[in-house]
Amino acid sequence: MAEEVKLIGMWGSPFSRRVEIALKLKGVQYDYIEDDLTNKSPLLLKSNPVHKKVPVLLHNGKPIAESLVILEYIDETWKANPILPQHPYDRAMARFWAKYIDEKCMLALWNACWCEKKDREKAVEEAKVCLKTLENELKDKKFFGGESIGLVDIAANFIGFWVGVIGEVVGVELLTIDKFPILCKWRDEYLGCSVIKENLPSKEKLGAYFRTRVESASQSK
Template sequence: MAEVKLLGAWGSPFSRRVEMALKLKGVEYEYIEEDLANKSPLLLKSNPIHKKVPVLLHNGKTIVESLVILEYIDEAWKTDPILPEDPYDKAMARFWAKFLDDMCMPAIWQIMWSKENQREKAIKEAIQHLKTLENELKDKRFFGGEKIGLVDIVANFIGFWLGAIQEASGMELVNKERFPVLCRWIDEYVNCSIVKENLPPRDELIAFLQTRFSASSWKY
């Protein structure tokens, strides 16, 4: 049997997306929780460049960066693919995964960490990116069609973490009036059993975020 280990952190959407992919594929693995304030020698050795989670260890080989890990998992275990077979559809899935990581997620965090006089601009930018994402989803059940695929896995930040951020901060960015299609997807997504199994406890995540926002003197 292949030896698979995952170095992760309980509140990291990047770690959780890798766990989701492994479970969708039915891959047995050992999970190792990392204290990011006191990183283990294994983490520092396995990811000396970025020194962050997630890190996948497969038969002694190291794979880092969550999007790279997700594609590796799809290639290494062929059952229940998370990427489309068609080359064009596969390229589009990769595009939207990058859009989520490079555009949507940074824009949302920018709202939380920006100064009050810059926040309105940050909110407008985040809303525009989310509208683009909603337009891509349209009438599909999931971004991957009728089943969860790469883009849905990467969108776990929108599906779960964003709601916790809103509750912890008092900010309302996504609601059914503004984003009806995205909210429908969120409801469907978080109620999938495989997704539920790979989400951190909501109350603990909210408490963690409240501590961070308090430390940064966040006001909304």
């Protein structure tokens, strides 16, 4: 029986794009279903009734939600090109850093870009502490996963791509080569990979999306 793999996502979501990257790295064929998060589809609400968010992976009709959970599911289901290390300790460390990115780093970076101007200096400092922590973890490795892209690199796609696009729109520069040379080298290696490059949104389209957000926020004040 042929496997049926579908992904409910949103084009500009770093979480959706994580799953697309993992599926492409694994060579898994899938159907992509774009959802409108301002008017969520019945399929999304039925597939993820708890969080009502993208992404959701549908594998032979069974839904799996939350991007990091989906990434692990993909790795366990399709064995080729593993994105998690084989050794239990290394796997635990990969999970730790992916969780750190989601629960600490992304929040700090998002806040630094979108907070009120009066709070920005403090927010930027907090974001830079998170980036420094990741820089220290990366050390002399090409990727967080070593010589090849792994779970942590995929989880860090927001840092590699979205932070730069949002920063340009709102005028906040976070990931600079003078402050974070190792992370910047990682970003360039990461974005230079064909699978990554081909599975990121257009920089222009994403920039326009966030500019609209800035304009609507200023008009509502």
